[in-house]
Structures are given as C-alpha cells and as structure tokens.
Amino acid sequence: MARTFKLTADGGSRGNPGPAGYGAVVTENGKIVAELFDVIGVATNNVAEYSGLLAGLTHIHSLDPAAEVEVAMDSKLVVEQMSGRWQIKHADMRVLAKQCRDAHPASLVKYSWIPRDENSHADRLANKALDGGQADSPAIAIQENYLTDRLRGNEDPTMIYFVRHGETILTPLRKFSGTGPLNPELTEEGLAQAATVAQEIAKIKPDVLIASPLQRTRQTAEAIAATTGLPIVFDEIWYELSFGSWDGLTNDEVREKFPDEYQDWLNSSAYAPGGGESYDQARIRIEAAMEK
Structure with missing residues (x-):
C-alpha cells in the first residue's frame, strides 16, 4: 500500500520583492517527518510560496517516489495554478510550477486551500528562515518538546489562557475590526458572553x-475582574491587529476596493494593509509580550 504524506507549505517576502524565505512541514499519519525552511534571496511572495512547495515535494520524493501527497496551502494562487484551474501567465511562475510537477508525479499530488491560521506551522518556519535561522540542511529534525522537559523538571509551569472579547456590532456583520477609530463596544449579546466566560475563568483561579x-476588551476584562477580584493590567502591546484603511469594511468590500492588495494579504502573512499591520509584525509584537 502506498504511503501518504501531508504537506503544508508557506513562503513570504519582506518587501515583495524583497528578502524571501519558505517553510514546509511534512507529516505522515499525524507525525512530523520533516520541517523544511530556508532563504531564497530576493524574490516575491509567490516565488517564495512555490519554493516551499518545491522543497516539500522534493523531500517527499526522496522518501518514497510512489507516495501519495496531500498538499495544503493558504496561497489560493498556487493551489489553483497547480490544480490546473488557473492559467500561469508569469514566465517565472511557469518554470517553478514545472519544477514542482517534475519533483513528484503530479498524478499522486492533490491540492487544497486552507485558511492562514491553519498554516501557522509552515508560516512560522518561513519567518524563522527570514530571521536568520536557516539550517545547514533543508531537512530539520523534530524539535525538542519543551513541555515534556518542564514536566520532568522542577520548574513551575506558567499557564496562559487567552479570552476573546464578546460580540460587538461589527461581529455579525463580519467586518474587519482592529485598532481603528471605530473602537466598538460590546452588544447586549457580547456583554452576556463576557459574563459567561468570566464565570468560567473564575473557576481557574488566575493570578x-x-x-x-480597546473598549471591547476592556469590557470583557471588567466582567472577569468582577468574578475573580483581580485588578486589570491594561497593556497596548496586546492590541488587536491593525487593519488600517480596511477597518470597518467587510471582506467583500475590501476585495472590491483593494483587489490586488487583498490578494497579497491572502497570499502572505508579511503583507500589511495600508496604514495597518501584517500578521508577521503582530507575531513579533506578541512574542515580545509573552517574554514580559
């Protein structure tokens, strides 16, 4: 019976074009087989995405030339082009697509699109490469399990619980709601949600x-403070992602008004809307907050 591998891949360019890198994760039966990441010089987001796919397929072919592969990426462009549903007009893209098809039999590879948040592992590896963490070899051993090490040791673990704020007027409308001037309050439903989660958090007995x-997070925190008796430490480093000029717009409105920018945003976590913040920038901010 043929082996089946799952491949998630991502890539990013800081500048588009700019310094670029890729990340890819190969799994088999739910277990990580390889983590791949490297820089590729100055390139576009799309080239970086294709490079991650190529690295993953090449590695899988070295493991089993007859293996079936399920590829999942958050780049709609790569998925549609490699599936044959979209034409590849750019010459460089055609070359990369051919290299990917040649890396492993195309008949054994299936492609599907996934949301960006389901591709965070590959995205993290791509950023690791861009941050100077590229390895001597493209294939990286499974990383150390730090949680297991802590459980074996005497260190008291710190447990962090993240609570999403309750519903605002923008939530059911599915509008972008970041750190812009709208700063909506919780609705009646949102206040009820905050009260419910506050009861659950009280059971945890946080420190x-x-x-x-922001107004919506402040109101949610006030509900939790009421059930736990804890003072609230307000810190701007935990602000929501800034969507800039997209704040208050729906996905459809952004797609209509900013079609090229919206596609770039879908294709890369390094892209920031006008006057806003990229997911990569937010990640750096939150990682700094976690170290506090």
Whole structure:
C-alpha cells in the first residue's frame, strides 16, 4: 500500500520583492517527518510560496517516489495554478510550477486551500528562515518538546489562557475590526458572553489579568475582574491587529476596493494593509509580550 504524506507549505517576502524565505512541514499519519525552511534571496511572495512547495515535494520524493501527497496551502494562487484551474501567465511562475510537477508525479499530488491560521506551522518556519535561522540542511529534525522537559523538571509551569472579547456590532456583520477609530463596544449579546466566560475563568483561579485597552476588551476584562477580584493590567502591546484603511469594511468590500492588495494579504502573512499591520509584525509584537 502506498504511503501518504501531508504537506503544508508557506513562503513570504519582506518587501515583495524583497528578502524571501519558505517553510514546509511534512507529516505522515499525524507525525512530523520533516520541517523544511530556508532563504531564497530576493524574490516575491509567490516565488517564495512555490519554493516551499518545491522543497516539500522534493523531500517527499526522496522518501518514497510512489507516495501519495496531500498538499495544503493558504496561497489560493498556487493551489489553483497547480490544480490546473488557473492559467500561469508569469514566465517565472511557469518554470517553478514545472519544477514542482517534475519533483513528484503530479498524478499522486492533490491540492487544497486552507485558511492562514491553519498554516501557522509552515508560516512560522518561513519567518524563522527570514530571521536568520536557516539550517545547514533543508531537512530539520523534530524539535525538542519543551513541555515534556518542564514536566520532568522542577520548574513551575506558567499557564496562559487567552479570552476573546464578546460580540460587538461589527461581529455579525463580519467586518474587519482592529485598532481603528471605530473602537466598538460590546452588544447586549457580547456583554452576556463576557459574563459567561468570566464565570468560567473564575473557576481557574488566575493570578494575573491582562487586557488590551480597546473598549471591547476592556469590557470583557471588567466582567472577569468582577468574578475573580483581580485588578486589570491594561497593556497596548496586546492590541488587536491593525487593519488600517480596511477597518470597518467587510471582506467583500475590501476585495472590491483593494483587489490586488487583498490578494497579497491572502497570499502572505508579511503583507500589511495600508496604514495597518501584517500578521508577521503582530507575531513579533506578541512574542515580545509573552517574554514580559
């Protein structure tokens, strides 16, 4: 029976074009087989995405030339082009697509699109490469399990619980709601949600309560403070992602008004809307907050 591998891949360019890198994760039966990441010089987001796919398929072919492969990526462009549903007009893209098809039999590879948040592992590896963490070899051993090490040791673990704020007027409308001037309050439903989650958090008996100063997170934190008796530590570092000029717009409105920018945003976590913040920038901010 043929082996089946799952491949998630991502790539990013800081500048588009700019310094670029890729990340890819190969799994078999739910277990990580390889983590792949490297820089590729100055390139576009799309070239970086294709490079991640190529690295993953090449590695899988070295493991089993007859293996079936399920590829999942958050780049709609790569998925549709490699599936044959979209034409490949750019010459460089055609070359990369051919290299990917040649890397492993195309008949054994299936492609599907996934949301960006389901591709965070490959995205993290791509950023690791861009941050100077590229390895001597493309194939990286499974990383150390730090949680297991802590359980074996005497260190008291710190457990962090993340609580999403309750519903605002923008939530059911599915509008972008970041750190812009709208700063909506919780609806009646949102206040009820905050009260419910506050009861659950009280059961955990937390030691510290930290919140973003935005109105919706402030109100949610106040409900938790009421059930736990904890003072609220407001810290702007925990602000929601800034969507800039997209704030208050729906997905459809952004797609209509900013079609090229919206596609770039879908294709890369390094892209920031006008006047806003990229997911990569937010990640760096939150990682710094976690170290506090």
